[in-house]
Amino acid sequence: SRQPPQEEPRASSLPSIPNPFPELCSPSNSPILSSPALGQAPPREGTSHVVKVFGEDGACRSLEASAATTARQLCDTLVRRTRALHDHSWALVELHQHLALERCLEDHESVVEVQSSWAPGADSRFVFRKNFAKYELFKSNATLPHPGDPATPWGPCCAPEPSCCPHSQNFLNSGSCPEVQGFLQLREAGRKVWKRFHFSLRRSGLYYSTKGTSKDPRHLQYFADLTESNIYYVTQGKKLYGTPTEFGFCIKPHKVRSGVKGLKLLCSEDEQSRSCWMAAFRLFKYGMQLYRNYQQAQARLSQPPWIGPTPLRxxxxxxxxxxxxxxxxxxxxxxxxxxxxxxxxxxxxxxxSWGAGESGGVPLSxxxxxxxxxxxxxxxxxxxxxPAACHSSPLSAAIHRTQPWFHGRISREDTQQLIGRQGLVDGVFLVRESQRNPKGFVLSLCHLQRIKHYLILPSEEEGRLYFTMDDGQTRFADLIQLVEFHQINRGILPCKLRHYCTCVAL
Structure with a gap:
């Protein structure tokens, strides 16, 4: 005869044994149950987390941060510790090197929350660097939403305040969303073929038309929900994804932690179109919070800076x-x-005064x-x-090496990448040594989202050293004088020098 199964002991009758691994049994803290697919628990308040931040030179610094630490607070801490010049252009960039994706964190985003979304062992990091284009859409001569422009998703609107521009006011208003549209290249799922489609950004999400520019609901295909995704620049699109141009960007859903699968890749015709779409996505996702971040950044500039040694500039x-x-x-x-x-x-x-005399002889002093x-x-x-009438000295020939805008012997390609990373804004510049002329220098300047290079040649007449960019018509005693003159006067350049590219050592 079969014996009845023995009754299992009740939990109350078991001896009280402390659990040596409570984190493995707690659903809220389990690393397995807290994956994004199963609903990741937010970082707990009050606990301290270690955040590693890299500089553009590859150096790393570890900082302690709480769950409430924002990207702006972390940037302010790094500015104080590196003794950098304090302004709102410093930013924290989320970089996924294995995917060639990067994006600038908004000032209000939680750094710990972003870090917790990374896959374990993934080649992801935070980079501390300048981003001059972060708040350009709120400044004068910025591009704000205007769906009527056929060339780009929107047209220009010169209004620094959203209340002054009806298009930006409607876009930032949570109750309405003007439709933003334009052509983009799309890579079909599971294939390496890119096709051109007409996209429309609406309150319900991003759509593309399967039949030309038709807005018929039968021809609109749902593409992505931006509220549950982040938008990234693609830095090596042609190499990794075979993009038709170098102006690619990516919509990465929160549930996608690693790998290419699930990424929604898009490609623009030029940098202006890509910048417009990226700005539209940011405004669509964050709305008035984005403008409040800009207002707070402007307010911080009016406050007295932190007390400490004045940086060399x-x-x-x-x-x-x-x-x-x-x-x-x-x-x-x-x-x-x-x-x-x-x-x-x-x-x-x-x-x-620096030109030839009336008799056509030696230039006058x-x-x-x-x-x-x-x-x-x-x-x-x-x-x-x-320029002072002084004789040539080693100081005038080397004093520029102490300036933050001087980058030494950096190549043309690295220069364009550095300016591109720190923002394609009018007036962003740096000075470097010329690779073709061993005694010359190059002023690299961004204008209309294009980077131009101007040769600076030294010359010496009657024992006096000077530098020129226009064959001696305008002369400068040293490179510092040349830069400071063009910060106030445009001269032969298409625009004034506004922001210099700089890298700080962490």
């Missing part, structure tokens, strides 16, 4: 004033019209121009506008 145009030295003592020129007139006269005097001098607001007698 060039004098900017914000620290300069126009002064009149025509009398016994100098005076500050406060009338803007008088400043403009004096600047024009000085520019003409600069060219004439630069006479002292008493009217205008751009001087630092501090008590100093240095003059930054006119």
């Amino acid at each position: 060039s004098v900017s145009d914000n620290a300069l004033v126009a002064m009149d030295f025509s009398g016994c003592t100098g005076r500050v020129i406060e009338n803007p019209n008088e400043v403009l007139t004096a600047a024009l006269e000085e520019a003409q005097a600069w060219r004439v 630069p006479p002292y121009h008493p009217f205008l001098s751009l001087c630092a607001q501090k008590k100093t007698t240095h003059r930054y506008s006119l």
Whole structure:
């Protein structure tokens, strides 16, 4: 006869044995049950997490952060520790090297939450660097949503405040979303073939038409939900994904942790189109929060900086004033019209004084121009506008090496990548040594999302060293003077020098 099964002991009758591995039995803390596919638990408040941040030189620094630490707070900490010049252009970039994807974290995003979404062992990291294009859409001459422009997803709208522009106001309003549309290249799922489709961004998500530009619901194919995804730039699109152009970007759903499967790859015709789409996605996903981040960044600039050693940097145009030295003592020129007139006269005097004499002989020595001098607001007698008539010295030939905008012997390709990473904004520049001319230098400048290179040649006449970009018509005593002049005057350049590319050591 079969014996009845023995009754299992009740839990209350078991001896009380402490669990040596509570994290393996707790569903909320289990690394297996907390995967994104099963619903990942957010990082617990109050606990400390280690966040590794890399610099552009590959150096790494480990920081402690709580679950509430935002990307802006971490950037401010790194700015203080590296003694960098504090501004809102510093950013934290999420980089997936194995996928060639990168994106700039928004200021309000939790760093620990983003880090916890990475797959274990994946080649992902945070990079601390400049991003001048982060808030360009809120500044004057920015491109804001306008669905009527056939060339790009939207047209230009010169309005720094969303309340001044109806298109941006509607876009930032959570209750309405104007349709943004345009052509993009799409790689079909499971294939390496790219096809051109007409895309439309709506409140319900991103769609593309299977029949030309038709908006008939029968021809619209649902593509992605941006609220549950992040948007990344593709840095090596042709090499890894076979993109038709180098202007690729990717929609990566939150549930995709590693691997190419599940990535939604798109490609634009040019950089302007890609920038427009990326800005539209950011506005669509974050709305007014994005503008509040910009307002807070602007407010921080008006606050007094942290107390510490002043970083070594060039004098900017914000620290300069126009002064009149025509009398016994100098005076500050406060009338803007008088400043403009004096600047024009000085520019003409600069060219004439360094040009050939009336007889066509040896160029004249630069006479002292008493009217205008751009001087630092501090008590100093240095003059930054006119080159001093001094003999050549090793200091004038090497003083530029102390400046943050000088990058030494960097190649043309690396220069374009560096400027591209830090933002294709008008006025972003750096100075480097020329690879073709051993004694020359190159000013690399971004204008209209294109990078142009200008050769700077040194020359010496009558024992005096000068640098020029226009065959000697305008001459500068050193490269610092050349840069500071073009920060205030455009000269032969298409725009003024606004932001210099810099790399800090962590």
